[in-house]
Amino acid sequence: MMMAASASSSSSSSAAEVDQSSDNLRPPASVCDGWYGVAHGCTRKLGMKICGFLQKNNSLEEKSRMVGSFREKEQSHNRENREKESRFTHTETDFSNLFARDLLPAKNGEEPTMQFLLEVMEILTNYVRKTFDRSTKVLDFHHPHQLLEGIEGFNLELCDQPESLEQILVDCRDTLKYGVRTGHPRFFNQLSTGLDIIGLAGEWLTSTANTNMFTYEIAPVFVLMEQLTLKKMREIIGWPNGEGDGLFSPGGAISNMYSVMIARYKYFPEVKTKGMSAAPRLILFTSEHSHYSIAKAGAALGFGKENVILLSTDERGRVIPADLEAKIINAKQKGYVPLFVNATAGTTVYGAFDPINDIADICEKYNIWLHVDGAWGGSLLMSRKHRHKLNGVERANSVTWNPHKMMGVPLQCSAILVREKGILQGCNSMCAGYLFQPDKQYDVTYDTGDKAIQCGRHVDIFKFWLMWKAKGTVGFEQHVDRCLEVSEYLYNKIKNREGYQMVFQGEPQHTNVCFWYIPPSMRNMLDGEERRERLHKVAPKIKAMMMECGTTMVGYQPQGDKVNFFRMVISNHAATKSDIDFLIEEIERLGQDL
């Protein structure tokens, strides 16, 4: 009856600690019998009583010591860990005769598990360290067929029989070796760059917790973090009291798809039940510079691509409001119903911000849903200096905002934010009984899964929440301001430099700097088809050489009738002005003889 004794003493040490050898947490019947009489109607308190002896830190004294004393708590944690972890100093281990089956939950699996994880950790920290080291290449380029053939024994094929942990560790190293260092200070290829250490730690923890966002039941902390963070984002958008709704989704394209779905549900809720045939011909509007996900959503959701009307833009890639109004009127004249307007805050290529207030005026006039796709530019809301570029965003019905882009949060982290409460739920709920039981013991409004088009949903919130804690709102502001400053430096450096031609005139609104590099051999060529054709090939050639050198990476693309040009973007907090200098020198080095 040792356990019973420790239970009744209600000491701060748990039964688990007293009897470490026990394989069974269940208290003996004699202890618990007395509690059952009060079970009905108050299970929670009962539970707390029954299980009191299982809980750590349940004495009042200990609690009061903990609350408000982080430092002390931390130190106590440290002490505790040190004692328990002392066994797991990283020692030389021969992994050649160890296999996955030898790891936990295998008998005696703790030691090899810890050693294996510490070895993995060493590989990863090593990689992190080198990522920030400019003497390391951004990538070690190989063609698909080369990797498929198995370079230096790196064999991608899957086998029937297991490989040793030694080989698994080699596979991990090789995977990193032949990959791309997206956190390298000279990786400019994507809107998402950089390797944030706090975010990384957050992702590691998320992986370790390995849970799912659909219910409070199995993700209590993450569900609440999501709610609080989304509220904060809505406050920053400017919706009264941060009211509204939202979700983190698997990327900006899905967030944009949500916005279209919700708009349809708002105006034509019967489509959920009856399908698109229950609605008139519905029209979506988005600029020709906007992200292709709006057209993709139009195709997927049954509107049809040709009912996604592309709006003309000015030379900077911003929607011309008069064109929107004309096209709305035109659609109405044909008997169609304008449903949805997407205003982009930060286009993918030019980084342009559509004039939200002007667009909102038109949407209000014609009673149309206004969505702001701020996947790329939404983060400028964090900056007092730059947020004016999104003036009017508070008038939007929904907003896409990807912290995994301009805020440096690791992939994936995209929010869809909705001004009207309840509509996400109304649009998507199917009331699956096996998941969302109404008769749970807690407030089930925290079970958010039925709002999503997904069932299981990856935990994307923790890394973001942790970064916000660690940097504060001001830290994100500094990050945004700094990236824009670096891009301004690039713009000023090349706008009048010989051999460069800007794709559009004037200072960019975001960190996108779009330009052609003109090799010396072309500088005296007259404009015309031949020059266009040659220029079209310059960026791809330079890019290919960059990748094979592994020194830096920057994107290029054509846009409309404009031939291939470079699009520089900066979202990496590791990138400095000297990296910009390097990039320009590198372009000139590689391109001078083209």
Add this chain to the structure above:
Amino acid sequence: MMMAASASSSSSSSAAEVDQSSDNLRPPASVCDGWYGVAHGCTRKLGMKICGFLQKNNSLEEKSRMVGSFREKEQSHNRENREKESRFTHTETDFSNLFARDLLPAKNGEEPTMQFLLEVMEILTNYVRKTFDRSTKVLDFHHPHQLLEGIEGFNLELCDQPESLEQILVDCRDTLKYGVRTGHPRFFNQLSTGLDIIGLAGEWLTSTANTNMFTYEIAPVFVLMEQLTLKKMREIIGWPNGEGDGLFSPGGAISNMYSVMIARYKYFPEVKTKGMSAAPRLILFTSEHSHYSIAKAGAALGFGKENVILLSTDERGRVIPADLEAKIINAKQKGYVPLFVNATAGTTVYGAFDPINDIADICEKYNIWLHVDGAWGGSLLMSRKHRHKLNGVERANSVTWNPHKMMGVPLQCSAILVREKGILQGCNSMCAGYLFQPDKQYDVTYDTGDKAIQCGRHVDIFKFWLMWKAKGTVGFEQHVDRCLEVSEYLYNKIKNREGYQMVFQGEPQHTNVCFWYIPPSMRNMLDGEERRERLHKVAPKIKAMMMECGTTMVGYQPQGDKVNFFRMVISNHAATKSDIDFLIEEIERLGQDL
């Protein structure tokens, strides 16, 4: 000219190593000038030459030593790491005056970064170790309002100012403390349970690589791993030569949504352009026991929920083929077009397998797309003993298969597999020029992003690929067989036990064991409304107490006219027969006085 000297020597040590202090990888012009003459038409080779001096292991001698000698390579890696990493032994660090801004890329940020990450690692390995320790609780339950109020100083609110790294570490510990241990041997609450150590290492690496699946350019290794793994899965399904297509998507619901989209595109490709009005009224069929994501997809994609016809099932939850045929005929008589049939391989609640061959016969007869939702049951294909339950799956046009469920892969990992090549691309492509440039230097058919409805796509493949390497196909087979064995043990234990009533008769097809626990006070009650009402409340009460005790977790739900019952599922490789014994004793302990 030190760099030039080292470049021309083409030694096995890289320039980077020779000149660690250099902030600039660019070779001086004098070295490179000679190469430019041959630049045109052969950029790849040129690149290799220009950059040869930047690459490690580029001497022939060193290469030959590496190839085929993993052991040696491993040891050399170890040596290298040990030398470089010796600085980063985990030392006591005072994090109270350190902030995120002190970490990399900050000047002198390397040491605090490494110490911080090692500290995080200690928290995580500690958590992993305890997860497998049965004396640890599965969860430490608190109500939403309790966590929101800030338990023991765990403050979820976000602030303007940064917190110290010491506080961040406390936040990490608290996040884990108040979460749910989904890897605990006694966590049976979800289809996805368990904490696979290799998968965990894979996720950590994925987070560290922090890249995106849309192009080969920035995820060369992961893109190839995805291709090879999907091909292997198609081979296992039984499609000739593993031909076909596929993607990893953010969960089974999205995979199922893909299947509906592709089916529509196959038969009515004009919907992509013109919308649902271009097609007749299209009908989807799925069983009343199937996952709600089929209905969700029907609603989202513009079919309408009422055009998702639910099929009747037998008492075991399996589709009755005759009912399908009758409903197809009925729809056709009304002038509607039957488009799509979903056969579930492993239903969520009963674990039932629809008779695929019978359904395939009907689909062929009426020319209807056959999808098999094997999110839960697809993994039985890995078992020679159990794969017969999916007989006929090779006749499906598309298959959903979630390795993150029955194969123990960490969340998220769901595949949509398609028999016909090219159709995914046709259905979803929008040809975004800024991302999918046709004029890249490599084979751009490896850029898979335009097949997806997402733009950016999380790297879900690596952990799965690594687990496959580490366990082999046989390892997955053992996992599946073992889980089914444990569930068979549970079924045999309770099928005739006093106080238990099975929800359906006969041995379950999957690991789902569905049962009512009848408290002693109800055992002599006659069937009727009063008994039903009381029984309906038993499972929720026991579940609530379980959660508050934190000893175990198992799901419950009603189904059709059946009141709340427990649904046990086993997918955790850590769960043993003794854990089943524990669960049963726990249910009886908590339920005996209800």
